[in-house]
Amino acid sequence: MSVSQEIPVAAAKAAAGASAGTVEWLQRALPKVVLAPSFVIILIVVYGFILFTGVLSFTDSKILPSFNWVGWQNYVKLWGFRNWITALQNLAIFGSLYILLCSAIGLFLAILIDQKIRIEGLLRPIYLYPMALSFIVTGTAWKWFLDPGIGLANTMHQWGWESFAFNWIKDGKMAIYCIVIAAIWQSSGFVMAMFLAGLRGIDNEIVKAAQIDGASNFNLYRRIIIPILRPAFLSVFVVLAHLAIKSYDLVIALTGGGPGRATELPATFMYSYTFTRNEMGIGASSAVIMLMMIASVIVPYLYSELRRGKR
Amino acid sequence: MAHATQETAVRTNVVVRALIYTGLLFFAGYYLVPLYVMLVNSVKPLDEIRQGDMMSLPALFTLDPWYSAWSTAQIGVQPTGLKPYFINSIVMVVPAVAISTLLGALNGYVLTKWRFRGDGIVFGLLLFACFIPFQIVLIPMARLLGLVGLAGSVSGLVLVHVVYGLGFTTLFFRNYYDAFPTELIRAAQIDGAGFFRIFWRILLPSSGPIIVVTVIWQFTNIWNDFLFGVSFSDVDSQPVTVALNNLVSSSTGVKEYNVHFAGAVLAALPTLIVYIVSGRYFVRGLMAGAVKG
Numbered sequence: 001m002s003v004s005q006e007i008p009v010a011a012a013k014a015a016a017g018a019s020a021g022t023v024e025w026l027q028r029a030l031p032k033v034v035l036a037p038s039f040v041i042i043l044i045v046v047y048g049f050i051l052f053t054g055v056l057s058f059t060d061s062k063i064l065p066s067f068n069w070v071g072w073q074n075y076v077k078l079w080g081f082r083n084w085i086t087a088l089q090n091l092a093i094f095g096s097l098y099i100l101l102c103s104a105i106g107l108f109l110a111i112l113i114d115q116k117i118r119i120e121g122l123l124r125p126i127y128l129y130p131m132a133l134s135f136i137v138t139g140t141a142w143k144w145f146l147d148p149g150i151g152l153a154n155t156m157h158q159w160g161w162e163s164f165a166f167n168w169i170k171d172g173k174m175a176i177y178c179i180v181i182a183a184i185w186q187s188s189g190f191v192m193a194m195f196l197a198g199l200r201g202i203d204n205e206i207v208k209a210a211q212i213d214g215a216s217n218f219n220l221y222r223r224i225i226i227p228i229l230r231p232a233f234l235s236v237f238v239v240l241a242h243l244a245i246k247s248y249d250l251v252i253a254l255t256g257g258g259p260g261r262a263t264e265l266p267a268t269f270m271y272s273y274t275f276t277r278n279e280m281g282i283g284a285s286s287a288v289i290m291l292m293m294i295a296s297v298i299v300p301y302l303y304s305e306l307r308r309g310k311r
Numbered sequence: 312m313a314h315a316t317q318e319t320a321v322r323t324n325v326v327v328r329a330l331i332y333t334g335l336l337f338f339a340g341y342y343l344v345p346l347y348v349m350l351v352n353s354v355k356p357l358d359e360i361r362q363g364d365m366m367s368l369p370a371l372f373t374l375d376p377w378y379s380a381w382s383t384a385q386i387g388v389q390p391t392g393l394k395p396y397f398i399n400s401i402v403m404v405v406p407a408v409a410i411s412t413l414l415g416a417l418n419g420y421v422l423t424k425w426r427f428r429g430d431g432i433v434f435g436l437l438l439f440a441c442f443i444p445f446q447i448v449l450i451p452m453a454r455l456l457g458l459v460g461l462a463g464s465v466s467g468l469v470l471v472h473v474v475y476g477l478g479f480t481t482l483f484f485r486n487y488y489d490a491f492p493t494e495l496i497r498a499a500q501i502d503g504a505g506f507f508r509i510f511w512r513i514l515l516p517s518s519g520p521i522i523v524v525t526v527i528w529q530f531t532n533i534w535n536d537f538l539f540g541v542s543f544s545d546v547d548s549q550p551v552t553v554a555l556n557n558l559v560s561s562s563t564g565v566k567e568y569n570v571h572f573a574g575a576v577l578a579a580l581p582t583l584i585v586y587i588v589s590g591r592y593f594v595r596g597l598m599a600g601a602v603k604g
Contacts (some may be wrong), residue, residue, distance in 0.1 A: 030506045031425030038418050038477050039433055045474045046440040049451040056450060065454065109338055112331050114319050119335075125590045126339045129346075132586040133579050134535035136552045140559050140575040141345045144365075144568060151365060158364035189342060204320040217321060225321075246444050249537040253556055270446040275542070280450060287446040298442045306435060 050291065053284045061280035074285040083261055084286065087269040090176050094265065095244035097180045098187075103236055105184065106191025107229075111221065113192070114199045124196075127189035135186070139253020142182035143169070146254075172262035175255055179247075179263055182254055187243065191236050198232030199225070238301045245294050266290050353377065353572035360568050376569035380577055384570050386558050387546055393574055396554035400534060400581075403465050403550055407472035408529045414473070415480020415525060416518065420510055422481070423488040424496050434485065441478035448475075449542055456543055463545035471543060472533045479532075480525050487521040488514065523592045531582050551578045 057075070060068045078084050109127060113120055130138065145151040148167040156164035168174035202225060210224050248267035255263040257272070266286060274283030323331065348365050353376050355369040363370070382392035422434055452471060453462070461467030491514065499509050540550040549557075555578045559571045 027505060031421040032427060034417050034506070035421040035433070038414055038481070039437070041474050042437055042440050042477060045448065045452065045455075046443060047436070049448040050443070052451040053447050065450065105338075109335070112335050115321065115323050115328070115331055116318055117331070117335065123335055123339055125587075126342055128590070129583065129586055130342060132531055132582045134537065134552050134555075134582070136535075136537055136556050137575045137579045138345075140555065140571055141349050143559070144571070145345065145348065150361065150568070155364035155366060185342070185345065199319065202319075207320040211320070211322075217323065217327075220321060242442055248446075249552075252537070253559070256560060267444065267446055271449075271538075271542075274450060284450060287444070287449070290444040291447045294442055294444050295439075298439065302435065302438055306431070306438075 053287055056281060057285035057288050059281055061284065063278040063280065065280060070281070074281040078282055078285050078289070081282075083264055084266075084269055086261060087264040087266045090263060091245065091265050093176055094180055094183070094247070095241065097177075098183050098244050099237060099240045101180070101184050102188045102191045102240055103233070105188040106236065107195050107226075109188070109192040110195035110199055113196060124193070127192055129189075130186045131190045133186065135249035136253045138182055138186050139250050142178070142185070143254050146178050146181070169255065170259060172259050175259060175263045179251060179254055183244075183247070183250055186250075187240065191240070194236050194239075195229065195232055198229045202228055234301070238297055241297045242294055245290060245297075266293075349572045349576055353569055353576055355569055357565070357567060357569055376567070376573040377577075379567070379570045380558070380574035384558055384567070384574065385561065385564070386554050387561075389546075393551055393554055393558070393577055396549050396551045397577070399465055399544075399548055400551040403468045403472070404530060404533045407469045407476065407533050408526055410469075411473045411476035411480045411529055412522065412525050414477055415482075416484045416515070416522070417510070418477070418481040419484025419486075419488050420514055422485045423491070424493060424509075424514075425506070434481075437478045437481050439478075440475070441482065445475065445538055449538075453543065462543065463548055465544075465548045467543055468539060468548065468550065471539050472529075472536070475539075476529050476533070479528065483521055483525045483528070484518075487518065491517070520592070523589060527585055527589060527592050530585060534582050554578075 055067075056065055058069055058071060059066050060070045060073075113123060117123065146166070146169040147153075148165070148170060153164055153166045169178045206224060206228070207220065210220050215223070246267060247265055248271070251257060251263055251265055251268050257264045257268045267290065270283050270286040270290065273279045273286065344366075351368060352360055352365060354372055354374065355363070356371055356373055356375075359370060380393055382394050383390055384392045386393070386396070418437070422430055456462040456467045456470075461470060495513060496509055499513055504512070534550075535552060536550065537552045537556065540553040541556075544550065544553065555574050558574050
């Protein structure tokens with residue numbers, strides 16, 4: 001700065017150059033400055049927090065976080081818990097049926113609605129509206145229908161079908177299937193929309209060529225159209241699998257994890273161990289396992305999608 | 312996307328078409344019956360629900376259950392109805408949607424039109440953040456909200472929904488702006504327009520559809536959220552989903568099914584209305600959320 005006092009003209013020039021440089025630098029840095037807060041926030045609340053939970057899973061945290069390192073102890077305990085094994089078995093049953101049946105119903109409806117149906121504009125929103133509802137609302141409704149004392153069973157008795165019995169929701173072995181029923185009701189219409197978008201993207205020349213070759217409609221779908229839908233199947237699988245692993249609200253509203261602990265899922269297990277039973281270390285280790293399950297589905301998918309996007 | 316709404320070339324005969332219509336109408340019934348049952352039973356007196364069948368129209372029409380669900384039903388220990396919690400949800404959802412949408416638009420703009428080295432990694436990290444199971448962040452987030460004095464407040468919930476909504480809002484705008492002609496941006500730059508000027512004058516005016524998609528997506532997700540609500544709110548700041556669950560699963564007294572149904576429909580009403588008014592965009596949002604990249 002002392003130089004600028006001695007040679008004012010040169011200094012003024014230098015200052016002007018510097019400020020022009022600063023402005024230009026600001027202009028160039030501005031996009032990054034705008035993006036930075038979001039990026040830093042995500043780094044902290046997603047990746048930093050994942051790290052934090054990961055660290056807690058190796059500590060003896062109970063009601064409050066502690067940093068006493070206990071190694072793999074929580075994980076060893078976790079895999080010894082009957083509740084956790086039940087939660088995983090339930091997730092396997094729920095997840096596979098949910099994905100399979102949603103895909104089947106969704107594909108079936110998409111193929112039907114693709115046959116130049118005149119009332120398509122009316123039907124599509126009817127199939128899709130459950131997706132706009134909260135799982136708590138869905139759970140409230142289905143809890144009542146499936147209640148053997150008052151819902152569907154009672155109605156059937158009123159209608160004269162005296163022997164009708166449906167008490168799955170009270171039966172520890174069958175209750176998980178009630179969750180499947182309600183979840184399918186909520187999501188299958190959405191799967192229909194995903195498949196329909198795939199069907200509408202198929203080049204009709206392929207279909208016409210097969211028709212000229214004399215393919216029946218059944219073979220046309222089995223041999224040609226459904227194989228073309230492979231990317232849609234992949235998207236459907238990824239979306240449903242990740243929804244299944246995260247499922248929490250529906251179980252809480254429909255069965256509360258019961259009867260007993262019969263419909264426990266990893267998400268409800270994590271919540272009750274962390275916040276109700278004050279076993280934060282165990283809760284954290286179950287959350288880490290959940291993250292790994294989701295990552296094993298999502299990461300390969302995102303990786304392939306992003307790479308395809310680049311090409 | 313060139314032939315995105317093309318009709319199929321598959322041909323069907325009359326018998327098959329009749330079967331198709333039957334199947335489609337059957338499924339329409341399957342999706343509609345639960346809503347019908349909720350509505351019909353929310354305007355019946357409790358006795359009638361206990362005796363009658365769930366499909367019948369009310370013999371005695373009453374709006375008492377709706378009144379009760381809205382303003383007098385016992386939720387937790389207070390006989391307040393869902394009203395205060397409904398207001399909590401509105402106070403939570405409006406700023407959360409506005410802030411996350413604005414930030415998503417800016418992020419999407421930077422990531423497509425001001426690309427820099429490593430922007431792919433930044434986007435990848437934001438994208439993965441959309442899918443994490445929120446259980447993995449519950450414990451540290453509870454600590455953070457406590458540290459900054461936002462534990463158990465609606466502001467805390469707004470913050471949580473903004474930060475975990477950023478991934479999706481950025482994704483929507485990035486995909487939309489990616490298709491926007493970059494030549495227009497370059498031309499404006501040559502004319503001397505700066506970063507924000509280009510955003511306000513050129514990109515934002517043509518962002519109508521994607522703003523609607525994003526707002527609907529965020530609104531539905533935040534309104535319907537239960538996990539964050541139940542984890543981070545206290546009695547005074549609970550959103551309506553948590554209050555509804557308390558109403559329905561409270562074990563004291565007689566189970567007033569009609570009130571539960573009225574409450575469930577009330578809690579679902581905002582998202583249902585949004586969906587009925589702008590269903591087309593809702594579908595588009597779901598699809599954009601499902602088909603990435």
